[in-house]
Amino acid sequence: MEKIPILKMGQFLLVTIQIDLYDRLALNLEADLVQMVSKTGARGVLIDISAVSIVDSFMGRIIGNIASMSKIMDAETVVVGMQPAVAITLIELGLPLTGVHTALDVEKGMALLRKKILVDGEEDDVDDDGADYGSE
Amino acid sequence: MEKRTMSMTTGPITVLNKDKMPVVKEQDVVPFRNRVKEYATKIGMGLVNQTKLITAASELVRNMLRYGNGGETLIEVVSKGRENGIRLTFTDKGPGIPNIDQAMKDGFSTGKSLGLGLPGTKRLVSEFDIKSIVGQGTTVVVTKWKNG
Amino acid sequence: MKIEISKMLQKKKKQIIDLWMKNQMADATLRDDLISNEDLRSQSEELVDALLKKLTDENLTNIDSADFDDVYEILGGISITRARQGFSPRETGTYIFSLKDALLTILQQEIKNDPAQLYEATLKVSKLIDSFGIVTFETFIKGREEVILRQTSEITEISTPVIRVWDGILALPIIGTLDSARTQVVMENLLQEIVNTGSSIAILDISGVPAVDSLVAQHLIKTVSATRLMGAECIISGIRPEIAQTVVHLGIDLSNVITKATLASALKHAYSILQLEVRKKQLAQNSSKTN
Numbered sequence: 001m002e003k004i005p006i007l008k009m010g011q012f013l014l015v016t017i018q019i020d021l022y023d024r025l026a027l028n029l030e031a032d033l034v035q036m037v038s039k040t041g042a043r044g045v046l047i048d049i050s051a052v053s054i055v056d057s058f059m060g061r062i063i064g065n066i067a068s069m070s071k072i073m074d075a076e077t078v079v080v081g082m083q084p085a086v087a088i089t090l091i092e093l094g095l096p097l098t099g100v101h102t103a104l105d106v107e108k109g110m111a112l113l114r115k116k117i118l119v120d121g122e123e124d125d126v127d128d129d130g131a132d133y134g135s136e
Numbered sequence: 137m138e139k140r141t142m143s144m145t146t147g148p149i150t151v152l153n154k155d156k157m158p159v160v161k162e163q164d165v166v167p168f169r170n171r172v173k174e175y176a177t178k179i180g181m182g183l184v185n186q187t188k189l190i191t192a193a194s195e196l197v198r199n200m201l202r203y204g205n206g207g208e209t210l211i212e213v214v215s216k217g218r219e220n221g222i223r224l225t226f227t228d229k230g231p232g233i234p235n236i237d238q239a240m241k242d243g244f245s246t247g248k249s250l251g252l253g254l255p256g257t258k259r260l261v262s263e264f265d266i267k268s269i270v271g272q273g274t275t276v277v278v279t280k281w282k283n284g
Numbered sequence: 285m286k287i288e289i290s291k292m293l294q295k296k297k298k299q300i301i302d303l304w305m306k307n308q309m310a311d312a313t314l315r316d317d318l319i320s321n322e323d324l325r326s327q328s329e330e331l332v333d334a335l336l337k338k339l340t341d342e343n344l345t346n347i348d349s350a351d352f353d354d355v356y357e358i359l360g361g362i363s364i365t366r367a368r369q370g371f372s373p374r375e376t377g378t379y380i381f382s383l384k385d386a387l388l389t390i391l392q393q394e395i396k397n398d399p400a401q402l403y404e405a406t407l408k409v410s411k412l413i414d415s416f417g418i419v420t421f422e423t424f425i426k427g428r429e430e431v432i433l434r435q436t437s438e439i440t441e442i443s444t445p446v447i448r449v450w451d452g453i454l455a456l457p458i459i460g461t462l463d464s465a466r467t468q469v470v471m472e473n474l475l476q477e478i479v480n481t482g483s484s485i486a487i488l489d490i491s492g493v494p495a496v497d498s499l500v501a502q503h504l505i506k507t508v509s510a511t512r513l514m515g516a517e518c519i520i521s522g523i524r525p526e527i528a529q530t531v532v533h534l535g536i537d538l539s540n541v542i543t544k545a546t547l548a549s550a551l552k553h554a555y556s557i558l559q560l561e562v563r564k565k566q567l568a569q570n571s572s573k574t575n
Contacts, residue, residue: 022165023198053187054169056194057253080515084475085187087513088468091506092188093195093256102515104482109515184472 004029006036012044012113013037013075014106018051026062034069044113045070048106050081060095067100076101076116080109152220153213159197160206168209169194172224175211179220181282189222189280192260195253196226196276204228204274214279221262221281232270240266287395289405290339296390301325301332304386311382313375318366327362332383334358344408347415356419363420367427380420384413444470446477453554454483455547457522459492467503471510484516485554489547491522501536508541517542517557521550 002025007014013036015029033045045066049055055063067077078101090097101116103109155175159168172193176186200207207228214223233239240254258264262284268274293300305325308314319327334354343349359380366376387409395402444466449455456474460466474486488507493500504520511518521544523531531538544550555562 020166020169022162024162054190054194056191056198057256058194058198082514083187084472084479084510084514085184087475087510088184088471089187089191089260090513091510092259093191094259095256096509097513102513104478104484104515108482108484184468 004032006032008036008040008042011042011117012046012110013040013042014046014048016048016051020052020054021059023058026059030062030066030069033066034073037070037073037075042075043117045075045077046106046109046113047077047079048081048109049079049086050083050105052086053083055082055086055090057093057095060090060093060097063100064097071099076113078103078109078112080104080106149214149216149223151212151214151223155211157209157211158206159200159209162201164206165194165197165201168197172211172222175213176222176280179213179222179282181222181280185280185282185284188260189224192257192278192280193224195257196224196278199253199276200226200228200230200274203233204230207273216281219281219283221279221284223277223279226276227273228275229273232272232274233266233268234270236266236268287398287401287405288341289391289408290336290341290344292394293339293387293390294336296394297332297336300336300383300386300390301329303389304328304332304383307382307385308379311378313378315371315375318369318371328383331355331358331362344412347412355416359416359419360423363423364427367424368431373421373424376420376424377417380413380417383416384410387413440466440469444473446473448477448481448483449487449551450554450558450560452481452483452558453485453487453551454478454481455487455489455551457489457492457547460494462490462493462500462503464499464503467507471507474507475510475514478511478514478516485519485557486511486516487519487521487547487550487554489522489550490520490527491524491547493522493527496527496530496536498534498536501531501534501538505538505541519544519550519553521545521547 002019004015004017004019004025007016013033015033017029019025021029036042037045047063047066063077063079070077079097080103082102101112103112153175155171157164157168157171159165169190172190173186176189181189197209200209205228207226207230210223210225210227212223212225214221240258254266257278260280261278262281263277263279265277266274267276305328308324308328309321335352338351338354340351343351362379363376366379388406391402391405391409395405443459444456447455447457454474454477456470458470462470474488477483478486488504490496490504496504508518508520519542520538523543523545542553544553552562
């Protein structure tokens with residue numbers, strides 16, 4: 001069975017979807033990610049869908065689910081790199097993915113996640129990767 | 137006489153190519169989507185319209201698997217006047233839809249989806265037709281014109 | 285004795301062409317500025333050739349016969365070329381109908397002793413050429429329609445420029461009515477440019493949009509939502525007082541969209557999102573004081 005790898009980067013989880021998803025695979029990703037958030041205590045989830053050419057209502061729902069589930073486990077979710085054609089299709093389909101943060105690319109997504117956590121006002125997080133802030 | 141009808145967008149639809157594909161399990165979905173993409177690319181459909189068509193196909197094929205226990209798909213390259221397009225037919229022998237009007241309303245769903253399956257799908261394609269007989273099955277035919 | 289019209293005409297091919305050319309040359313609608321006489325002659329010859337080669341007494345009365353496919357193809361070609369070259373429909377029509385004159389003159393010469401047969405033959409040939417005339421007209425319109433379609437797509441293309449106003453800020457001035465086809469183009473251009481430039485803010489300026497009804501507003505909201513899905517922010521600027529009035533009267537909800545009255549204020553807002561600041565340069569006097 002194919003599996004989508006989840007990478008841990010500091011306090012974030014990084015998922016890069018490189019293949020077209022079918023429903024089972026998407027459901028597994030949802031389950032795996034939530035498990036990983038819990039296991040690692042990650043504060044942010046970054047899903048890179050720049051290689052995904054199709055997002056239908058099912059996958060849109062999975063993305064929404066991941067965001068909501070992570071949120072109640074105190075982690076923010078950012079979806080990055082959505083293709084223009086995919087964005088237009090989702091809007092036409094009536095799925096604006098409200099509640100999911102988005103960013104243009106992984107770098108901007110990371111910056112957004114850091115900002116979100118900072119806004120939460122947890123000082124200790126700033127110390128963890130303070131070096132990164134300097135580069136922004 | 138057809139040949140001499142010079143009007144561009146009206147007139148009869150001609151089928152240029154036919155391709156049948158059964159979809160009975162979830163693993164058939166990705167190959168089916170790829171096949172649709174192949175044909176759409178072949179007739180020179182733009183990326184956005186392609187994406188809309190394949191997304192619509194994905195929705196309909198899921199419905200067919202979930203509510204109709206799978207079925208048969210038909211991919212056709214069609215032309216009407218000067219416009220080329222792809223026509224997809226989804227036929228299942230499932231329980232059928234008792235109230236189509238209700239199923240076509242935004243926000244209605246019998247399964248555990250978002251309930252925007254059919255109306256959302258309709259917005260993605262140029263032409264949408266659904267026929268269903270309770271106890272016999274459902275047939276959905278969608279057409280996406282190259283520039284539509 | 286029954287005369288075979290097709291055979292007779294085939295024998296007279298040379299005369300038909302000569303006569304037709306003569307008719308054309310004499311006609312006031314001759315456009316030697318658009319087509320040289322040599323080209324016109326070879327064009328006419330090709331058509332007469334194709335017609336006489338396929339013509340039989342059977343298909344003479346059957347204008348839909350597949351035998352004439354070649355003829356219709358040549359006719360179509362001539363008509364489309366003429367449409368592009370700028371011939372008027374009347375000129376193209378006259379071109380075909382003057383062939384009828386030539387054919388009928390020949391018929392008259394050949395069957396002058398039998399009025400009944402002449403009448404019958406005239407009627408048949410007239411019908412055939414009339415049908416040719418209709419085909420040229422249809423093709424002519426088709427040719428023009430193609431020109432219009434091409435121009436429409438060019439207009440849509442050039443009327444939606446995406447301007448890079450600052451590093452990370454795009455502006456898209458929309459001029460003219462925003463229908464669904466146009467929205468599609470606007471969206472595609474804008475989103476693609478967002479990807480290409482990595483811009484995180486897009487300003488949609490609608491000061492050039494004459495009216496905003498609920499449909500246009502829906503298109504705008506769609507564009508904003510799609511931009512957000514990509515991970516960029518979209519500001520709508522150029523909201524004129526009339527537009528603000530209609531939007532509220534129609535009960536359109538734009539509360540989820542950042543709207544600004546002018547492009548300038550939208551740009552200012554974009555700067556603040558990007559944490560940029562535009563400041564007036566301090567005068568040398570001032571700076572010397574402070575330093």
